[in-house]
Amino acid sequence: MTGVGVSKGVALGQAQWMRLTVLLPIDNTPINPSEISTEKSKFEDARQAALKQIRALVTSLRMKLPKEAEIFQAHALILEDEEFVTPVIQLIEQQCLPAGAAIYSITQTLKDTFLAMDNEYFQARAQDIVDIERRLILNLQGTPPVDLQLLEPGTILLAEELTPSETAGLNTEKVIGLATRLGGKTSHTAILAKALGIPAVVGCSELEQIQDGDQIIINGDTGEILVNPSSVERQSALNAQKLQQEREIRFAAEVKLPTETLDRHQLTLAANLSHPGMTAEAIKAGAEEVGLFRTEFLYLGRDSAPSEEEQFQVYKTVVEGMAGRPVIFRTMDIGGDKQVPYLGLAEEDNPFLGYRALRICLQEPELFSAQIRAILRTSAFGPVKIMFPMVATLDELDKATAIVKCIGKELACEGIPSASAVPLGIMIEIPSAALRAAEFAAEVDFFSIGTNDLIQYTLAADRLNPKLSSLYQACDPAVLRLIAGVIEAGRKRGIPVGVCGEMASQPLGALLLLGMGINELSMSIGSLPEIKSLIRRTVYSEAARLVQSALRMRTTQEVQMHIQEYLNGH
Ligand code: PEP
Ligand code: MG
Numbered sequence: 001m002t003g004v005g006v007s008k009g010v011a012l013g014q015a016q017w018m019r020l021t022v023l024l025p026i027d028n029t030p031i032n033p034s035e036i037s038t039e040k041s042k043f044e045d046a047r048q049a050a051l052k053q054i055r056a057l058v059t060s061l062r063m064k065l066p067k068e069a070e071i072f073q074a075h076a077l078i079l080e081d082e083e084f085v086t087p088v089i090q091l092i093e094q095q096c097l098p099a100g101a102a103i104y105s106i107t108q109t110l111k112d113t114f115l116a117m118d119n120e121y122f123q124a125r126a127q128d129i130v131d132i133e134r135r136l137i138l139n140l141q142g143t144p145p146v147d148l149q150l151l152e153p154g155t156i157l158l159a160e161e162l163t164p165s166e167t168a169g170l171n172t173e174k175v176i177g178l179a180t181r182l183g184g185k186t187s188h189t190a191i192l193a194k195a196l197g198i199p200a201v202v203g204c205s206e207l208e209q210i211q212d213g214d215q216i217i218i219n220g221d222t223g224e225i226l227v228n229p230s231s232v233e234r235q236s237a238l239n240a241q242k243l244q245q246e247r248e249i250r251f252a253a254e255v256k257l258p259t260e261t262l263d264r265h266q267l268t269l270a271a272n273l274s275h276p277g278m279t280a281e282a283i284k285a286g287a288e289e290v291g292l293f294r295t296e297f298l299y300l301g302r303d304s305a306p307s308e309e310e311q312f313q314v315y316k317t318v319v320e321g322m323a324g325r326p327v328i329f330r331t332m333d334i335g336g337d338k339q340v341p342y343l344g345l346a347e348e349d350n351p352f353l354g355y356r357a358l359r360i361c362l363q364e365p366e367l368f369s370a371q372i373r374a375i376l377r378t379s380a381f382g383p384v385k386i387m388f389p390m391v392a393t394l395d396e397l398d399k400a401t402a403i404v405k406c407i408g409k410e411l412a413c414e415g416i417p418s419a420s421a422v423p424l425g426i427m428i429e430i431p432s433a434a435l436r437a438a439e440f441a442a443e444v445d446f447f448s449i450g451t452n453d454l455i456q457y458t459l460a461a462d463r464l465n466p467k468l469s470s471l472y473q474a475c476d477p478a479v480l481r482l483i484a485g486v487i488e489a490g491r492k493r494g495i496p497v498g499v500c501g502e503m504a505s506q507p508l509g510a511l512l513l514l515g516m517g518i519n520e521l522s523m524s525i526g527s528l529p530e531i532k533s534l535i536r537r538t539v540y541s542e543a544a545r546l547v548q549s550a551l552r553m554r555t556t557q558e559v560q561m562h563i564q565e566y567l568n569g570h
Pocket of ligand 2: 452453
């Protein structure tokens with residue numbers, strides 16, 4: 001089978017489907033009285049299966065994550081409680097409800113009871129009831145949930161698509177590769193896999209044919225997937241793994257050396273992070289900055305927005321972890337493929353063109369100011385910059401800047417320390433901003449080009465749609481022209497321009513950006529050593545000449561061949 005290889009390397013392991021999201025609609029049609037005992041046993045089987053899964057989870061989490069283990073322990077207690085079990089059975093017996101509808105009815109009542117309580121702790125327990133309900137119903141459907149903590153070592157996780165919140169608990173000791181049926185080069189599965197440093201293939205339409213437990217090989221370079229491989233194929237996968245390891249050892253030898261070309265042109269290599277616990281790894285891989293901290297990950301997979309204090313603690317950990325190296329915090333970029341239920345956002349026909357990121361922040365002053373306060377407070381602990389995503393107009397920038405200024409004064413009045421000047425920058429990821437880069441450059445301290453979105457908006461090609469992956473290309477002449485224009489506008493105004501989209505992490509893309517005069521390349525930790533090595537083997541003036549001819553080419557393929565030829569020669 002073939003899909004799109006999005007995170008390098010070869011993984012050989014057993015397949016496991018992740019089925020967290022397929023809750024079938026609940027059937028409310030009353031059953032025939034003769035079916036009551038069957039429905040009761042279905043409920044009992046689902047309850048026992050759920051209990052067994054939860055107990056396994058508690059055992060596995062007890063040592064590593066004792067708090068989480070306690071939560072699941074509480075779930076087991078509820079499932080064993082007569083006050084929960086009896087009402088479900090009564091609904092099946094007395095109202096002839098199918099098991100699923102009976103469970104749903106009782107959990108709804110319980111959830112509402114918790115929500116109505118005048119106590120934050122008990123209100124939060126409503127989410128536990130939702131978890132229990134979901135686990136019971138999935139078991140009833142015969143598609144038990146996959147608990148990420150319980151996967152066998154050597155698992156290659158398969159899914160329709162992985163959302164950031166679903167993968168929050170992914171354990172890389174167990175998961176050695178990812179493959180999804182949907183998704184494109186810059187889907188979050190791709191970003192996640194790169195951050196974890198594991199191979200991934202997305203957009204593989206035949207993936208459904210793979211069964212749980214099948215031995216598979218996925219190749220994150222070529223996008224190939226082999227099911228139940230022969231011994232020859234297994235051996236060649238092992239050889240490829242060995243080669244990859246050798247390359248990694250070579251790159252590792254260079255990570256502490258300067259990021260400069262053979263003719264001494266320097267630039268900054270930075271890491272894209274979304275988790276405070278990754279700073280040591282980023283530094284080890286050669287990151288000189290955090291070029292993009294995706295703060296939205298703090299907002300995902302929970303029932304309310306993080307408080308100012310919670311954010312402050314996370315941001316401070318990042319800044320302290322980077323030990324004097326600058327950190328660019330991007331204000332939250334919710335929307336598009338990153339949805340949160342508690343904001344009550346309406347479903348949209350075109351979420352990528354919808355109410356997202358800064359657009360939400362400017363309409364939700366409380367949400368935005370909690371984040372800005374937290375970032376500004378963090379600036380007292382090390383060099384911090386603020387970056388706004390999805391800026392389309394100067395008007396949006398004016399509003400966001402005014403809010404930051406106002407909050408800065410507010411903190412000063414309250415006597416809360418923060419840096420006297422925190423650089424403000426924007427992501428250039430919407431063509432309108434790229435086209436007006438000269439005007440924006442006059443008003444901000446830095447640019448960071450978000451190629452993931454810039455490509456999709458320039459070519460009107462959804463970044464997640466595998467059918468469009470040949471159209472969705474960083475080397476497209478229109479995309480290249482826009483990027484070159486932005487870099488030039490930044491250069492003229494004397495502000496640094498970086499790229500934090502995936503283009504920066506691909507040798508071909510990085511070489512083009514280098515030749516265009518980019519100041520900073522920011523990428524997933526796993527890509528840093530390879531790109532450093534590439535830069536150190538390149539002559540800047542040659543890269544610049546390469547770009548001049550690339551910018552005159554007619555097609556993406558011509559550009560790719562042209563650059564690839566140069567790469568092969570080096
Ligand atoms: C981008 O669009 O290039 C980017 C870095 O942001 P995200 O992938 O989070 O949309
Ligand atoms: Mg973006």
